[in-house]
Amino acid sequence: MALTPLQQEFVLHFGEMGSRWGINRTVGQIYALLFISSEPLNAETITDALAISRSNTSMGLKELQSWNLVRLKHVPGDRRDYFTTPDDLWEIVRTLVSERKKREIDPTLTKLRELEMQGPAGDDYAEARVAELRELIEMMTGFYAEMEKLETERLVKLMTLGSRIAGLIDKTGGMFPVLTKRK
């Protein structure tokens, strides 16, 4: 499969960004290719479009599957596996955020709690710092858990609302009655 110039450039960009996003070039390219392809692709097609080895494609797809970033499809009468990305971009964002949290945040939160469980270390500053960090992460993951529950429609409204949200909170620390009354 020959790529259009647009596809080509898009794929190469994702490959280059890969390392900043914590995935390797090939994985970035495979994802990009699936993302801008209207139809599901099989491993052979990917291999040939990206000019990589078949085994590299296999490993890349495995990695993307471990991130829940691709969906497996089957074409009747063809026993090869076909892959796509979800049509809904918000679904992709949710997956990405959730997986990154799982890999980049949760292990640290666990470790911080473990460190606190080990009891007084005779190092007040470090202990305070660990506790403070743990509390901050808990606040942020707690907020994330709430946002995760929202339907996409409300999430979008919320984001579009922007800083007008801030007006809801008065500086003294209370909130407007409409908020405390609801739910």
Next chain:
Amino acid sequence: MALTPLQQEFVLHFGEMGSRWGINRTVGQIYALLFISSEPLNAETITDALAISRSNTSMGLKELQSWNLVRLKHVPGDRRDYFTTPDDLWEIVRTLVSERKKREIDPTLTKLRELEMQGPAGDDYAEARVAELRELIEMMTGFYAEMEKLETERLVKLMTLGSRIAGLIDKTGGMFPVLTKRK
């Protein structure tokens, strides 16, 4: 400088997580060490606490400085450079988010806009996908820009509020009058 067991474990954890966070082990360890140390440290102390080479410390500190994650301090009568992390964790979070956005999001947004500028590519699906992705990223960075403006106090209130925020948006798409009236 000998590390306490707490410091030791904290530092090692950050080193291991480094690769997932897009920094290398040493950089993660240096940052962690500065973070849990009550006093600013100089390069010599870091080198010796982490058992790495002096040049590695130098490069690691340079990297952390490029991320704006450390502050340079000077001790009177001592011409060596001393480094710390900000006391305020929210300041750290703001820096981290802003730098990650700069490195991981902005280049892609630029590239997507470039691709769109290149005009019709004769590939409707890919074009639509690029436009959709660009719009999504613009919405999210726009929201981020608004949140960035908020004082920490309000940001914390907002996060603690959690999903009660969702109650503000009715399902039909409007918002409560209190919101539209303010500001």
Next chain:
DNA sequence: TAGTCATTTCAGAAATTTCTGAAATGTAAG
């Protein structure tokens, strides 16, 4: 200005990650 110490640079070594080709495994159809 010469001497001392702090820091940076950089070429090559070491470690790690990524990629490939070949072999092994899995799987459906005849």
Next chain:
DNA sequence: CTTACATTTCAGAAATTTCTGAAATGACTA
């Protein structure tokens, strides 16, 4: 069961990143 693919695994090769020691640079002071 055998054949015909499709996919995965894996050992080593290739590429990239990280780290080191030595030399260069910078900057203060006596």
